[in-house]
Amino acid sequence: MIRLYRIIPLLILMAVVAAVVYVIMSFRYSSDRAKATLITVFTWLTIALSIIFAIGTLYAIFEGNGTVIELAGSFLATTLVGLGITRICNRIFRKNHPHYGEEVAQATIINESLSSRFADAFKRAFGQAVKETFDPKRKP
Numbered sequence: 001m002i003r004l005y006r007i008i009p010l011l012i013l014m015a016v017v018a019a020v021v022y023v024i025m026s027f028r029y030s031s032d033r034a035k036a037t038l039i040t041v042f043t044w045l046t047i048a049l050s051i052i053f054a055i056g057t058l059y060a061i062f063e064g065n066g067t068v069i070e071l072a073g074s075f076l077a078t079t080l081v082g083l084g085i086t087r088i089c090n091r092i093f094r095k096n097h098p099h100y101g102e103e104v105a106q107a108t109i110i111n112e113s114l115s116s117r118f119a120d121a122f123k124r125a126f127g128q129a130v131k132e133t134f135d136p137k138r139k140p
Helices: 003-028 029-063 068-095 114-133
Strands: none
Touching: 003 029, 003 068, 068 114
């Protein structure tokens, strides 16, 4: 347990990445989009790190290097726990925001107002004439 202090730099780096991504995305877009982006980034990040540390651990096992096995195994365990936590966060986010990410449906107007119907009729009737009258390329 005392050797787990070796993973502190990885945890600090992941926390800094999370903070930067969340602050930028919530400032630029919304907090929901920031959370969804953070979940996506951390899913891919932890998967990639897990693969790298798994390969490193397997290589250390084949070489018989106990120190590297402990170090790479600690990092692998950390990234796998991080992946599990990320997937739990994704499940909770999707449960609380079931319609997030769905395409917004276009509204259809059932009963248009009288003014919009008048404006459409005016455009149809006089649109070409107005366009020709104010055309800068037209020679008088």
